[in-house]
Amino acid sequence: MHQAIRICNKELKDYFISPIAYIVISIFLLVTGWFFFTTFFYYNQADLRNFFGLLPITFAFLIPAVTMRLFSEEMNVGSYELLITLPVTFKDVLLGKFLAGVLFVAAALLPTLAYPICIAFMGQLDWGPVAGGYLGALLLGAAFVAVGLFSSSLTRNQIIAFVVGMAICFSLTLIDKMLFFFPNSLLGVIGYLGADFHFQNIAKGIVDSRDILYFLSVVFIGLYGTHLVMQEKS
Amino acid sequence: MIHVENLTKYYNEFCAVDRISVDIHKGEVLGLLGPNGAGKTTTLRMLTGYFMPTSGTIRVKDYLLDENLLEIKKLIGYLPESAPLYHNMLVFDYLDYVAGIRGLDKDQRAFRIRQLVDLCGLGEIMHRSINELSKGLNQRVGLAHAMMTDPEILILDEPTSGLDPNQIVEIREIIRKIGEEKTVILSTHILSEVEATCDRVVILNNGKIVADDHVENLKQTAGQKHFIHLELLNADFQKVCHGLNGIQGIENTEQIDETPGGSLKVRLACESAVDLRETIYQTIKQTSWVLIGFHQETKTLENIFRELTKED
Numbered sequence: 001m002h003q004a005i006r007i008c009n010k011e012l013k014d015y016f017i018s019p020i021a022y023i024v025i026s027i028f029l030l031v032t033g034w035f036f037f038t039t040f041f042y043y044n045q046a047d048l049r050n051f052f053g054l055l056p057i058t059f060a061f062l063i064p065a066v067t068m069r070l071f072s073e074e075m076n077v078g079s080y081e082l083l084i085t086l087p088v089t090f091k092d093v094l095l096g097k098f099l100a101g102v103l104f105v106a107a108a109l110l111p112t113l114a115y116p117i118c119i120a121f122m123g124q125l126d127w128g129p130v131a132g133g134y135l136g137a138l139l140l141g142a143a144f145v146a147v148g149l150f151s152s153s154l155t156r157n158q159i160i161a162f163v164v165g166m167a168i169c170f171s172l173t174l175i176d177k178m179l180f181f182f183p184n185s186l187l188g189v190i191g192y193l194g195a196d197f198h199f200q201n202i203a204k205g206i207v208d209s210r211d212i213l214y215f216l217s218v219v220f221i222g223l224y225g226t227h228l229v230m231q232e233k234s
Numbered sequence: 235m236i237h238v239e240n241l242t243k244y245y246n247e248f249c250a251v252d253r254i255s256v257d258i259h260k261g262e263v264l265g266l267l268g269p270n271g272a273g274k275t276t277t278l279r280m281l282t283g284y285f286m287p288t289s290g291t292i293r294v295k296d297y298l299l300d301e302n303l304l305e306i307k308k309l310i311g312y313l314p315e316s317a318p319l320y321h322n323m324l325v326f327d328y329l330d331y332v333a334g335i336r337g338l339d340k341d342q343r344a345f346r347i348r349q350l351v352d353l354c355g356l357g358e359i360m361h362r363s364i365n366e367l368s369k370g371l372n373q374r375v376g377l378a379h380a381m382m383t384d385p386e387i388l389i390l391d392e393p394t395s396g397l398d399p400n401q402i403v404e405i406r407e408i409i410r411k412i413g414e415e416k417t418v419i420l421s422t423h424i425l426s427e428v429e430a431t432c433d434r435v436v437i438l439n440n441g442k443i444v445a446d447d448h449v450e451n452l453k454q455t456a457g458q459k460h461f462i463h464l465e466l467l468n469a470d471f472q473k474v475c476h477g478l479n480g481i482q483g484i485e486n487t488e489q490i491d492e493t494p495g496g497s498l499k500v501r502l503a504c505e506s507a508v509d510l511r512e513t514i515y516q517t518i519k520q521t522s523w524v525l526i527g528f529h530q531e532t533k534t535l536e537n538i539f540r541e542l543t544k545e546d
Binding site: 003006007010013014017018077078079081082084085086087088089234 | 304310319
């Protein structure tokens with residue numbers, strides 16, 4: 001676990017020393033801020049529903065861009081060989097990189113706390129859905145980071161890693177809006193696979209163990225997939 | 235120290251390393267030699283746990299590779315080919331990070347990094363970013379990485395590739411210094427490097443061991459013949475053949491070169507058991523040939539290497 005934290009530290013440092021973090025976070029704030037506040041006053045309601053409604057789509061873009069380098073770059077440069085021959089296990093490496101990704105998502109969400117605080121001054125804000133929304137956002141972020149890690153482990157090419165990661169995250173977000181393409185018997189199952197569906201549940205302020213379980217399963221499958229891919233490579 | 239038995243690695247259908255068995259003793263400097271694609275890097279990668287062997291066992295001290303990989307990793311310092319370090323980090327940050335992962339605490343870290351700076355000559359570049367470094371400096375940082383915890387076993391994959399002659403001498407000097415106490419395994423295809431630094435050499439070809447011996451032994455035993463070169467004036471090849479083939483022990487005479495009106499160069503293949511130089515000289519003395527060149531070809535590692543790794 002110590003090793004995982006060291007690796008996580010190093011990855012976070014990498015993000016915040018280079019311009020990546022600042023570029024990605026400012027784009028994230030710009031996009032969410034713009035789309036949220038252009039319609040906010042029109043609805044005249046003191047809640048963050050619109051903000052959380054957009055979050056899965058923005059995350060599906062943003063998170064693969066953040067995670068694409070985690071394995072691809074290391075394999076491309078060859079530094080992965082140095083890392084894995086140090087006294088660390090693959091679990092340490094995987095967990096470290098995963099944690100770094102999740103903390104990055106948290107860092108990107110942190111400035112958006114200004115929205116509910118401002119809104120609380122303007123009207124009667126119900127803090128329940130807000131807290132649920134942020135919890136859901138972290139869970140959703142963690143799931144997408146796991147997916148992004150998986151796609152990053154598939155290839156040495158960061159662009160391919162990004163596109164594949166984005167494709168998977170998009171499918172997870174949009175699949176429950178495409179239900180009319182599927183036969184009736186599958187509707188329940190496929191509806192359940194949608195990340196957006198589970199996220200919106202939590203964002204309403206209803207913390208259901210099924211939704212939490214869904215995100216944890218995606219995290220687990222993503223990380224386990226990465227483990228299998230990297231094992232196959234050695 | 236390291237015991238390797240029947241180590242085999244397949245990449246899909248392709249057999250990169252084929253049933254290698256070798257014992258490496260404490261304090262030995264072992265050179266792994268072979269043409270490109272002979273399986274040197276693959277072997278080293280399996281020793282360090284980066285690749286899993288298809289079959290065979292590796293035992294380091296009392297640890298088996300597939301059971302106690304973490305313990306083995308602690309014993310080994312490894313420098314992969316061309317030292318692929320994180321290029322966006324500062325040299326100091328990088329070494330500090332490695333020291334942390336290697337389990338050194340704060341005080342030890344500062345102390346050890348200072349030692350390594352002296353050993354590898356990194357004083358000037360500690361605050362520079364790794365991607366600004368020249369190849370040679372990068373290699374030295376890699377060496378510092380490998381030696382971080384003063385490991386008992388050091389594995390270096392082509393440590394001098396791409397360096398200029400001065401840097402090569404420096405790195406060899408460092409390796410020799412380390413080799414006095416530690417077990418060092420290095421791979422290379424530069425033969426003079428093996429002669430300069432290694433006690434023992436293992437030659438690989440097509441994934442198999444074709445020779446495994448001390449450098450000196452290898453030079454003596456390899457090959458059944460040795461060659462004597464003559465350069466003569468006032469002689470023609472037919473007569474030389476006729477005159478010299480009578481000497482017992484000479485198996486074959488061949489003409490290497492003849493400049494018109496100038497000298498004739500011949501090469502005599504001799505049995506290695508007897509020294510024929512005196513007899514040859516006496517024979518030539520009785521003729522009207524003028525001897526202007528006479529030398530015995532010594533078995534160099536290069537010849538041995540070429541002989542052993544020749545494609546059929």
